[in-house]
Amino acid sequence: MSSSSAFNDEKGGSSSVGEPEYGHDPASGGIFSSDYKRHDDLKEMLDSNKDSLKLEAMKRIVAMVARGKNASDLFPAVVKNVACKNIEVKKLVYVYLVRYAEEQQDLALLSISTFQRGLKDPNQLIRASALRVLSSIRVTIIVPIMMLAIKEAASDMSPYVRKTAAHAIPKLYSLDPEQKDQLIEVIEKLLADKTTLVAGSVVMAFEEVCPERIELIHKNYRKLCNLLIDVEEWGQVVIINMLTRYARTQFLNPNINESLLEEGGEKEFYASDDDEDDEEKKAEAAALAKRKPYVMDPDHRLLLRNTKPLLQSRNAAVVMAVAQLYFHLAPKAEVGVIAKALVRLLRSHSEVQYVVLQNVATMTIKRRGMFEPHLKSFYIRSTDPTQIKILKLEVLTNLASETNISTILREFQTYIKSMDKDFVAATIEAIGRCATNIGEVRDTCLNGLVQLLSNRDELVVAESVVVIKKLLQMQPEQHSEIIKHMAKLIDNIQVPMARASILWLIGEYCEHVPKIAPDVLRKMAKTFTNEEDIVKLQILNLAAKLYLTNSKQTKLLTQYVLNLAKYDQNYDIRDRARFIRQLIVPTDKSGALSKYAKKLFLALKPAPVLESPFKDRDHFQLGSLSHLLNTKAGGYQELPEWPDSAPDPSVRNVEVPEWSKCTSRKERKEKKVEKPFYSDSEGESGPTESADSESDSGSRSESDSEQTGSGSESEESVEESQSEEEEDEEEEKMKKKKKVDKSQPKKSESAESKIASEIQFLLSTSVAPTSSPQVTPVNNFLSSSLASDLEGLSLTDTVLAPTTIAPSASVRMYELLHRITGEGLGVEYCFNRQAFSPDPHMVAVQIHFTNNTSCETKNLHIEEPKLQSGMRIKEFPEIDMLPAGESVSVVMGIDFCDSTQAANFQLCTHTRKFFVSIQPPVGELMTPIFLTENEFKKEQTGHN
Amino acid sequence: MIHSLFLINNAGDIFLEKHWKSVISRSVCDYFFEAQEKAMEPDNVPPVIRTPHHYLINIYRDKIFFVSVIQTEVPPLFVIEFLHRVAEMFQDYFGDCSEVAIKDNVVIVYELLEEMLDNGFPLATESNILKELIKPPTILRSMVNSITGSSNVGETLPTGQLSTVPWRRAGVKYTNNEAYFDVVEEIDAILDKSGTTVFAEIQGVIDACVKLSGMPDLTLSFMNPRLLDDVSFHPCVRFKRWESERVLSFIPPDGNFRLMSYHVNAQNLVAIPVYVRQNISFFESGSSGRLDITLGPKQTMGKTVECVVVTVHMPKVVLNANLTATQGNYTYDPVTKILVWDIGKLNQQKLPNLKGSLSLQSGAPKPEENPSLNIDLKIQQLAISGLKVNRLDMYGEKYKPFKGVKYVTKVFR
Secondary structure, rough: OHHHHHOOOOHHHHHHHHHHHHHHHHHHHHOOHHHHHHHHHHHHHHOOHEEEEEEEHHHHHHHHHHHHHHHHHHHHHHHHHHOOOOOOHHHHHHHHHHHHOOOOOHHHHHHHHHHHHHOOOOOOHHHHHHHHHHHHOOOOOHHHHHHHHHEEEEEEEEHHHHHHHHHHHHHHHOHHHHHHHHHHHHHHHHHOOHHHHHHHHHHHHHHHHHHOHHHHOOHHHHHHHHHHHHOHHHHHHHHHHHHHHHHHHOOOOOHHHHHHHHHHHHOOOOOOOHHHHHHHHHHHHHHHHHOOOOOHHHHHHHHHHHHHHHHHHHHHHHHHHHHHHHHHHOOOOHHHHHHHHHHHHHOOOHHHHHHHHHHHHHHHHHHHHHHHHHHHOOOOOOOHHHHHHHHHHHHHHHHHOOHHHHHHHHHHHHHHHHOOEEEEHHHHHHHHHHHOOOHHHHHHHHHHHHHHOOOHHHHHHHHHHHHHHHHHHOHHHHHHHHHHHHHHHOOOOHHHHHHHHHHHHHHHHOOOOOOHHHHHHHHHHHHHHHOOOHOOOOOOOHHHHHHHHHHHHHHHHHHHHHHHHHHHOOOHHHHHHHHHHHHHHOOOOOOOHHHHHHHOOOOOOOOOOOOOOOOOOHOOOOHHHHHHHHOOOOOOOOOOOOOOOOHHHHOOOOOOOOEEEEOOHHHHHHHHHHOOOOOOOOOOHHHHHHOOOOOOHHHHHHHHHHHHHOOOOHHHHHHHHOOOOOHHHHHHHHHHHHHHHHHHHOOHHHHHHHHHHHHHHHHHHHHHOOOOOOOOOOOOOOOOOHHHHHHHHHHHHHHHOOOOOOOOOOOOOEEEEEEOOOEEEEEEEEEEEEEEOOOOEEEEEEEEEEEOOOOOOOEEEEEEEEEEOOOEEEEEOOOOEEEOEEEEEEEEEEEOOOOOOOOOEEOOOOOOOEEEEEEOOHHHOOOEEEEOOHHHHHHHHOOO | OOEEEEEEEEEOOEEEEOOOOOOOOHHHHHHHHHHHHHOOHHOOOOEEEEEEOOOOEEEEEEEEEEEEEEEOOOOHHHHHHHHHHHHHHHHHHOOOOOHHHHHHHHHHHHHHHHHOOOOOOOOOHHHHHHHHHHHOOOOOHHHHHHHOOOEEOOOOOHHHHHHHOOOOOOOOOOOOEEEEEEEEEEEEEEEEEOEEEOOOEEEHHHHHHHEEOOEEEEEEEEHHHOOOEEEEOOOOOHHHHHHOOEEEOOOOOOOEEEEEEEEEEEEOOOOOOEEEEEEEEOOOOOOOEEEEEEEOOOOOOOOOOOEEEEEEOOOEEEEEEEEEEEEEEEEEEEOOOEEEEEEEOOOOOOOOEEEEEEEEEEOOOOOOOOOOEEEEEEEOOOOOOOOEEEEEEEEEOOOOOOOEEEEEEEEEO
């Protein structure tokens, strides 16, 4: 830290040069002078040596920022405090920087070097916050620096830093979308991360950067499902939403047999799986099911099973996410489980209720049966806000059926008496919808609505008129009395929509009320000029219809109305008048159409269908913003339709038990965390245990739990084992090797190896300086005592033979290229711990090729190494030919520059190229050295 | 995800703004004000408002609007839930979540918001973690800080961030180890005019205050867990144990938290603790009306009913009320048309009664509907559903904690 304070001083000095400049300021403006003066004293405080003054100044500045006051002129004074030692000052400076850096790009660059230093700090919190701020500064010039920092942080020891790296990805992407390809590489790497901490953040990055690259999920699918319950709440939401989309592309529709039936009739997928329909066709369905049995993919089942417990989450967003997942993915019989949880959310804050009710409304249209038992939960309370009341009404209407309509109508009756008029209007509309949907109650509803016509409140009457109009259209013959009654109302009702509705009714059914209709037109002609536009249009309509049916009485009236309309201000009305005149008034010029005037105006109109506004909203993913707004929001990912035939399920197979693939101790340690600690019923895992130092049995139980986790149901584990048959032999090999390890003397093995590696560490520092921060172990879960620090270095103490550093049979082999991906060519490598003679800075890597194909492979060589700066590769001599079934070993050298960054290169044969990478465990970077036991002891005492 | 946050008070002043990505001008709030004006009441402001370039998702809490600005698709509940979490965090830190408290602690608020979201995605929302990063303000601490110059900000990564139990901080130490559980139940019932139950349900929560050292592993079991119809848990509860054994097994967070909330839905089981006889009538002629309300205890299982408050939303035409109460006192607000009768403890012998006349606006037609009554009450030491905690066991630590359970029944709406 001494260097940083020096930096601070230096900056302080440089700024004092600038000081005289703002001496001019007070003169420049009369009104603002006091403001400038205040800023001056802030600047002074920031320049002082006392941390307390600086802190005080920063607090005042942040308060200004919070209130939205412009504090940008303080930028130079603030930015030089970025390296301040006081952590609170530093944090506040960060807050300020992120706010104003975009406006003052050049000055912001001054702070970059501090962050770069922060990225190498041994404290993981400082590394993380440096990355956070660096990536939050939206200055395009530093894109390459950000990219580098993200890449480095993505392979940091601390999962917290890796999480921050995942957060930084979308930031960089929004700043410079051209970095996409590189960022996807980082995402791919982080997706493979096995800590719960990282999972949510990286999926979020995935969703923002490359949601279309669904294939990146395959290998991680099962892991994500199993981790899900231990991920923090916000991550759960993002992961569940993503997996819903994933499942829609990879699995078959579980309701396929039901929807197949309907597909006969219409192509629409969900068309209508109403319960009634189903019962009729049940027999047929059974027959169909027999013909084409549906078997759920075990991975599909895994997802459903692992998300179900989350319905009990306290977080409404998580519950909603699971609910939508079930709605979109589960077989019909299982969807019901979400109803209870959603009803529970209705007792939450009113904003939550609002969103949940919207989604419930959509669900009730598709699956009414699901919510029927909870009907009473949607009853309206007098204290509900109006918007909630209206949504509840919507749900109640959707739930109405022959069996429960009487109770619902009784509820509605009380609602009509409410003092909230908007709500009453909505209730009346809801009654109308119930009446149209359920024929048996139509008359009762209509009678009730007619009674409302004598209500004192005009709004109620108006709304009733509109609804009655719609209902009458269905069976006008029987209701001429009602029409007469409504004609009388026209004198009193002022609400335009209601007036228009009455006029339309009278016009449409003027034959049923032949005496009243002309009289109404007479009255309307008088008030025509004062009416609203919609009423005027309906007056014109009425006039035209009467002219056609009863021209004797109404000819002059119609002429009069048309003349009035001709000079109306609204062009719609003028147009309509012109159109009607041409059509109905016979002149010599009138066209061929006038013959059909009667047919045009008095055609039988189809009755309106009163539909829920929530119909067909489910083509949007439920729970999404787009669904709520019923329009596509920016960045919305369409929920794909089910595929016709399932894509290859084997893409999700993960090869070989996980632990053997771990290239470093670090990752194995993380696996402990990954163990679904809270989810499993075995109860063997306590927090202390999971933080235990690892042992053979530890990693063994790991692989066990992995298997029980992925398939505890018997049918599935069968599936699993079938698909992994070919991996079995591989597994056996690994087990054998383990036995070998165990057979070696275990006594004090780990202790000795620890010491060995300690020495190794000490000695090697002299040869290859290991100052990089990645090497300084920051221990995550254990107390950071020296012993455990060094344990971090002795990465393979289960494998490392106690006495040897020289190559032995137990040197661990890592896989470079699996024989399946390599199309028969299997490649493994190990660090043989021998000096690489051509270049002492390089680490020798022994590479072992095995040709498993039936034909020979030629020209094995390395191409296009993609390396971090400073890293070098010494290639192995090209292998001309590798006959079938043979294997060969070569040695190559890599200079990792003491970092744990992977070396990426291409492995080429005469036919194919494979991208591979070698990532060194920390311990392998040491220069190997041979010690006898005595020498060793001497070293040891000397050191202590 | 969440782009910016504006805090707006009832008067329409934006008193705090925070941006996590590029700055968005506060003029975006004009759309919100527009919607607010249209909605008349704060409750009726739509939680999601669409503007030409952004979406505004807002919540209303403690007389403050939390308005967040969104630019792309995000589950609305995600944002709403987060905003509520923010409000709860303020409450946790400052005692209450008011404009004054936020303005007084603006720097801490800013630091909190900075930690809670990174690039608009939640980073740390567990109170135990945040409290290690940013220490809550106390008078003592601010004095110590001003003298010693130490800061309110933690320098190391909170242990919770990396562990499998992120809600608990490590190294907790208490001299008195205690764990208290409050079983609070609320009855929610709708009665019709004659007093028969239309709808009734019981919602309960178990709030815990756990002050135990180390890493205790607690198990709480009930006498009658079958009563519980629907439950939701704090993330610390092991769901599998609940499913198989119906016990709550968990490592608790430090301090106050809500362990679980549950729901009892059995119509016949719900015993309404009081009964009401009411008669409100308006005369056809003349501008007056009569009101007569009597309350009495019904099934209280020998416990006293406390804090009884009757609220009546009167029709608009009621100008004033001239009443006499045999117990407690009443207020009538002619502006909001709300009559509040605060009774206090319910007396078994002498039933409280409120009687008198209402004066109506002259000339106005008589209200067609009788107003609805809301009754709030509280019963100590009783969980109306009959839920009982059986025992609490602790594993993983050596000491013997002091344990306590309290039952409360409330009726609030």
